[in-house]
Amino acid sequence: MRLHARLISALALLAFSTLVVSPLEVTAQSAKTSKPNIVVMLCDDIRYDALSCAGHPHLKTPHIDKLAAEGIYFENMFCTTSLCSPSRATILSGLYAHSHGVTNNFTDYPAELDSFPRRLQAAGYQTAYIGKWHMGEKNDQPRPGFDYFVTHKGQGQYFDTEFNLNGKERKVVEGYYTTVVTDMSLDWMKKQSDDKPFMLMIGQKAPHSFYYPEPKYEHAFDHVEVNYPHSSFQLGDKPRWITQRLMTWHGIYGPLFDWRNQFPDDKASAVVDFAKMVRAYWGTILSVDDSVGRLVEYLNETGELDNTMFVFMGDNGLLEGEHGMVDKRTAHEGSLRVPMIIRYPGWTKSPVRITKQVLTTDVAPTILDAAGAEPLKNIHGQSIRPLVSGDVDQWRTEWLYYYNYEKQFPYTPNVRAVRGDRFKYIRYPHGDGSKDRHMAELYDMQADPAESTNLVHDAKHAATIAEMERRLIRAMKAVGLDQESDRMPIDQGIGSELPDESIR
Structure with a gap:
């Protein structure tokens, strides 16, 4: 009997010992479960409508669509400057370009400037950046805020890129870019400890020019008829600079990022070159969707998916022939609208569609809010969390968009625009304080989302124009700009020369 009692006691003690966890382990486990992992996939030059969940008639993106079906889809997401480096710096900092200082594609993110990765790192996150950084053209060294940087x-x-692997070695990694950075991302996640949350940013090259689809997708859209948009031939009420741009590097009759060998070419038959370019652009996005699928599958298999905020987005949009233009930079919808989807069950377990105007300045504070990390100070953005719960009364109803003329890419003037919930008003200051030399643009975005009719000379909208002028001044002041502090280069006119090959 005593032996039996001792046996029971021993078994009970053994069972208890398997359940008891040290205080340090409890702390580590609670920190892990209370803070979500963060995965941010940042695509380069992806259009807001280049997803099947956004209504694209030909692109099928089932993995990205699934994120939208289970998360938060942003119907009106915008960049504040439609240019890669300035927009990426805004995503990291929550600031407009004049505040973070990255106003062109040749300036690196300031080493001393705070960012959401730095705040997450300080909050105990394991942090990594893998892929296209594109701030500081010739610098591939690790940047502050990241424990691991490639x-x-x-x-x-698109094929066989030379990577700098965390500052320790440079080597050409054979294979298709999108697949390679996905492989690297999965390898890094598999090496992370279980007691700390992680933040991973993946910088996809796709779908940036020059467009080369993965071999399996080279002919995915050969059957699709592609034409110049109707708006390419409806430029009578547009500023003259848009017509001047037609034959340039950023116009539909130009070289089309090497898809047209003989240029300029405005013959009807030259639309064949345009169609090939567009189909190739779409093809690169199919591989991005595959990448999302692989990452989500891994997170699901490891039980981390529902404890992860997965952000899919673009840095800026891309004009796909609208008004005769390719590339970006302008304040037209194809240029400044970007896709963004956030899957995070911690905030919503059913799909939500956000119709309010959300900006790239809002990304950093949103991520820090979800992580419970110390917020960035004195920034221009705000967390979207109130929108998820339906609290929209205090949200923005107007915002400033701007772009500064570049001598290296002289195809777009200085742009200063205000976009309200209904009207968009665009001005083109010369840069020396003199009167604008380009016609302004006014669009009713509710009645005319394609921006087909410029209302700036419509007498019926005189009061609207005056109101939008006031709103533009107000939007500038809201981010710390006025006529004296708004430094912009002198507009030296629309050029026809090609940009240097090293910066295309």
């Missing part, structure tokens, strides 16, 4: 100089290549 990138390359310049734009990188």
